[in-house]
Amino acid sequence: MDSEQAPPGIDVTKPHPARRYDYWLGGKDNFEADRESAEAVAEAFPSVQFSALENRAFLRRAVTYLTAEAGIRQFLDLGAGLPTAGNVHEIAQDIAPESRIVYVDNDPIVLIHARTLLDRRPEGRTAYLQADVREPDRLLSHPDLLDTLDLSRPVALMLVAVMHFLTDDDRPYEVVRRLREALPSGSYLVMTHATSDHLTAEDLAQSDEANRRSGIPFRLRSTAEFSRFFTGLEVVPPGIGSVMSWRPEGWRAHPRPEAVSMLGAVARIP
Ligand SMILES: C[S@@+](CC[C@H](N)C(=O)[O-])C[C@H]1O[C@@H](n2cnc3c(N)ncnc32)[C@H](O)[C@@H]1O
Numbered sequence: 001m002d003s004e005q006a007p008p009g010i011d012v013t014k015p016h017p018a019r020r021y022d023y024w025l026g027g028k029d030n031f032e033a034d035r036e037s038a039e040a041v042a043e044a045f046p047s048v049q050f051s052a053l054e055n056r057a058f059l060r061r062a063v064t065y066l067t068a069e070a071g072i073r074q075f076l077d078l079g080a081g082l083p084t085a086g087n088v089h090e091i092a093q094d095i096a097p098e099s100r101i102v103y104v105d106n107d108p109i110v111l112i113h114a115r116t117l118l119d120r121r122p123e124g125r126t127a128y129l130q131a132d133v134r135e136p137d138r139l140l141s142h143p144d145l146l147d148t149l150d151l152s153r154p155v156a157l158m159l160v161a162v163m164h165f166l167t168d169d170d171r172p173y174e175v176v177r178r179l180r181e182a183l184p185s186g187s188y189l190v191m192t193h194a195t196s197d198h199l200t201a202e203d204l205a206q207s208d209e210a211n212r213r214s215g216i217p218f219r220l221r222s223t224a225e226f227s228r229f230f231t232g233l234e235v236v237p238p239g240i241g242s243v244m245s246w247r248p249e250g251w252r253a254h255p256r257p258e259a260v261s262m263l264g265a266v267a268r269i270p
Contacts, residue, residue: 006031010109015215017165018107022082024052029082029109037214044203044210047259052161054260055192058243059160060086062190062266065236065247066156067095070268072188074155075101076145078133078179079162082109083116088158089126097121102145106132133162134170136178154186161262163229164194167219176229180269187269188236191229192243196220198258226263233267240265 006012015037023030023038030038042048066072073096077088080103092099103110103117103126114128127148131139139145149155157179166172180189196204204220211218227240238245242257243264254260 007109007112010112016107016109017079017216018081018105018110020214020216021052021161022084024049025056025084027082027084029113033215037216040210040214044207045261047255050255051194051260051262054243054254055161055262055264056084056086058192058246058262058264059088059158059190060091061247061249062158062160062264063088063091063156064095065266066188066190067092067099070188072154072156073099074149074153075099075158076104076149076155077101077158077160078104078139079159079165080105080110080117080128081161083113087117089117089120089124093121093124097123100125100148102126102148103128104131104133104139106130133159134166134175136175136182140179140182151182152184154188155183156188156190157183159189159191161192161194163191164219164221165217167217172219173228180233183269185270189230189233189267189269190265191226192262192264193226194218194220195226195261195263196222197263198261220261221263223263226265230265230267232270234270235265235267 012031013033015033019030019034020038023034075088075092089101111130117128118126120126125148127144129142129144163172199207242260243262244254244260246264
């Protein structure tokens with residue numbers, strides 16, 4: 001898209017994570033400011049596109065596992081992103097057509113494209129809310145969420161590549177704790193997060209500077225910091241690690257873990 005085609009009400013002069021991620025995944029719903037932001041990140045982290053692709057492949061494997069093996073039929077996908085190949089409801093409803101999915105994002109452009117996310121199997125249901133992860137109580141009490149999901153039955157809480165947009169001031173651990181508490185035993189937490197694990201102090205400073213220039217607040221976290229989100233949960237094997245190592249399917253060439261620098265895990269709420 002170029003600025004002449006900008007939908008009304010969308011500020012295309014500032015970069016936004018949903019459109020930048022769309023650019024890395026090869027989509028068309030991005031603007032000049034998003035591409036400039038993407039290039040600023042790629043200067044410090046040239047393999048960022050691999051990271052986006054591996055993250056999305058993890059999401060597909062995690063949803064497949066939860067639906068086919070863990071018996072989950074309800075998904076709350078926070079920071080859902082623009083529709084792309086293999087949205088959560090398509091993956092889950094291919095296995096269990098009655099699956100229900102609530103998508104949430106805070107970028108108004110996702111709302112414009114949300115029809116694709118609402119095109120569900122007749123047996124299942126989907127809903128889309130424009131809301132902010134930083135306001136968990138507001139989104140948990142939203143009538144469309146409560147109309148679609150039964151919060152007395154297990155739900156997979158999906159926080160895939162979104163929590164790194166919450167800085168420490170956004171109190172990310174409190175946000176996740178509040179979301180976890182709203183779900184019954186037998187629910188799951190699925191999370192991926194960009195990591196600082198492989199960076200020297202000098203690289204980290206360069207990365208922080210690139211993120212600052214990119215115009216989108218971003219907080220890399222170490223494995224120890226990521227693991228704190230899972231305190232008290234039953235982490236599903238193979239545990240917490242690179243998204244690439246989580247139940248890989250068959251053989252295919254992967255970049256090195258440091259080129260992806262994305263942690264992932266799936267855990268059951270006891
Ligand atoms: C990198 S994309 C990830 C999309 C999808 N979850 C995936 O992993 O393929 C991050 C998404 O989170 C959304 N996002 C960022 N901060 C958010 C917030 N505070 N509340 C809701 N959504 C947010 C962005 O708009 C974007 O669509």
